[in-house]
Amino acid sequence: MIVNYEAKGRFGYQQSKEYKVPVISNKTDKGKWLNAYINKFFTGSHNYFQKGKVHVKLKNAYFKVNNDLSVMVLWFKNLKKLKQENFVGEVFNAQLYKQQYNYEEAA
Numbered sequence: 001m002i003v004n005y006e007a008k009g010r011f012g013y014q015q016s017k018e019y020k021v022p023v024i025s026n027k028t029d030k031g032k033w034l035n036a037y038i039n040k041f042f043t044g045s046h047n048y049f050q051k052g053k054v055h056v057k058l059k060n061a062y063f064k065v066n067n068d069l070s071v072m073v074l075w076f077k078n079l080k081k082l083k084q085e086n087f088v089g090e091v092f093n094a095q096l097y098k099q100q101y102n103y104e105e106a107a
Contacts, residue, residue, distance in 0.1 A: 001020070001021045001038075001042065001043075002018050002019070002020050002021070003018070003019045003020075003021060003042050003069070003073055004016065004017070004018055005017055005018075005019065005069045005070045005073055006069075006070060007070050008070065017070075019073050019077075021038055021042060021076075022080075024038075028084055028087070029084070029087040029088050029089065029090060030082075030084045030086075030087035032087075032092075033058075033087045033090055033091075033092045034076075034079065034080065036092035037076060037079070037092060037094075038076075040092070040094055041069075041072045041076075041094075042072075042073075042076075046096075047096075048067060048068060048069050050067060050096065050098055051067065051098065051099040052067050052096055052097050052098040052099045053065060053066060053067060053096075053097050053099075054066075054067050054072075054094055054095070054096050054097075055094065055095050055096075055097055056093070056094045057093060058086065058087070058090060059086060059090065063075075067096060
């Protein structure tokens, strides 16, 4: 599977990039977790047009990641580098929290 995304450059320009998602085995907990991540964020069912943060729990760490495809691809690349022991007994669970706007009346 190939994911096309827009990478934001240093000076405000955007660049089209492609990332080929590797085939990962479901034999280990790490493989199951990463495949669930791929199915959630890269198969087209996730809505990237809503502003907010995606909350993900892995072991004792809670991650709050911006709801943007380029961020999800880069974070996936870093998740692949983690050791297998970080995923033992973990079940993938991610939830999108929409950004709340607090409008106050001007006095």
